[in-house]
Amino acid sequence: MNVLLFKLSGSILQNKRILSLLSEIDDYCKSIGAKYIIVHGGGASLSTYSKRLGYDPTFDTEGNRLTSTEEMTAAIHILAGEIRSNLVHLCKKVGIAAVGLCASDGNMVEATTIQQESEPSSKSSKGMHTGRIVSCNLRLLDVLLTNNYTPIINSIACDKRGKSLNINADDLACALAIQYRLEQLVFLSDVPGILAQTAPAPSTKPAPSTKPAPTTKPAPSLDRTSILDLIEKKIIHSGMKKKTRMALHALKHGVKKVLIGDYVKDGDLTLLLNHKRGTTIHE
Ligand SMILES: Nc1ncnc2c1ncn2[C@@H]1O[C@H](COP(=O)(O)OP(=O)(O)OP(=O)(O)O)[C@@H](O)[C@H]1O
Ligand SMILES: [Mg+2]
Numbered sequence: 001m002n003v004l005l006f007k008l009s010g011s012i013l014q015n016k017r018i019l020s021l022l023s024e025i026d027d028y029c030k031s032i033g034a035k036y037i038i039v040h041g042g043g044a045s046l047s048t049y050s051k052r053l054g055y056d057p058t059f060d061t062e063g064n065r066l067t068s069t070e071e072m073t074a075a076i077h078i079l080a081g082e083i084r085s086n087l088v089h090l091c092k093k094v095g096i097a098a099v100g101l102c103a104s105d106g107n108m109v110e111a112t113t114i115q116q117e118s119e120p121s122s123k124s125s126k127g128m129h130t131g132r133i134v135s136c137n138l139r140l141l142d143v144l145l146t147n148n149y150t151p152i153i154n155s156i157a158c159d160k161r162g163k164s165l166n167i168n169a170d171d172l173a174c175a176l177a178i179q180y181r182l183e184q185l186v187f188l189s190d191v192p193g194i195l196a197q198t199a200p201a202p203s204t205k206p207a208p209s210t211k212p213a214p215t216t217k218p219a220p221s222l223d224r225t226s227i228l229d230l231i232e233k234k235i236i237h238s239g240m241k242k243k244t245r246m247a248l249h250a251l252k253h254g255v256k257k258v259l260i261g262d263y264v265k266d267g268d269l270t271l272l273l274n275h276k277r278g279t280t281i282h283e
Contacts, residue, residue, distance in 0.1 A: 002034040007173035010042030011190045024269040035145040041169035042083045063242030066127035067166040075166045079154040103157040106140030111157040131165025136179045170243045174250040187260045193218025193279035
């Protein structure tokens with residue numbers, strides 16, 4: 001079975017072109033006789049919701065969200081509730097038979113907390129519900145794909161005892177891509193690709209911040225060495241740091257290329273897939 005995987009940023013739901021994007025994914029896959037899986041994020045919506053509830057979204061230096069017990073409930077509400085349902089209903093509008101799934105459904109993913117390993121004696125519940133993937137099982141996905149359903153998967157997982165864990169959606173996309181031995185993995189984010197250069201300092205006034213502001217033109221192609229260099233220089237940071245680290249992990253385990261881009265107008269996905277838009281990461 002020819003399978004493609006698209007990881008959609010949670011912010012895609014605010015994108016006015018979302019229906020065009022879903023149709024373009026569906027048309028493209030049908031045109032090449034492929035089935036496809038969608039993995040979605042939702043970090044920005046979860047942070048907004050958590051702040052509204054009085055929680056303080058916290059991340060480690062690698063860009064992992066440190067999910068507390070209260071935030072886990074919020075994560076389930078936003079990722080497995082709101083975003084999952086909205087995406088499935090948008091799919092319905094364009095004729096895609098989607099099934100919204102948690103990573104834990106059908107034993108698809110088994111995870112473990114990252115905190116057990118790093119801070120066993122910590123009293124804070126911060127990070128207690130942050131998971132990392134231990135193993136993936138493709139059985140449920142195969143059943144769905146074989147029967148022409150499109151799985152739409154969120155990052156709500158659990159450990160082997162059933163404790164709820166929030167894993168990283170980029171990590172999930174990469175793990176599934178590796179398990180499916182995919183040639184390529186496509187990330188649709190809220191940026192046109194990886195911004196790889198710092199902007200020149202304005203000549204008239206001093207630079208407002210010590211952190212270099214990236215220019216708006218993404219690098220068309222980057223290899224492992226350049227990605228690691230951009231991370232080192234902090235030109236790649238926050239969510240993109242996690243995404244690119246996971247992309248390098250996927251490349252190391254057999255995925256040939258990882259594409260990162262956004263969707264602004266009809267046809268942008270085709271341009272991304274043909275390397276005429278966005279950034280391609282390769283070894
Ligand atoms: N060099 C860079 N080039 C592009 N974006 C960068 C760079 N460094 C940091 N970023 C940030 O990374 C963000 C993308 O990662 P983020 O985790 O926010 O989105 P996502 O993974 O697509 O969505 P979600 O987390 O909802 O799944 C961009 O919005 C940008 O602010
Ligand atoms: Mg992200």
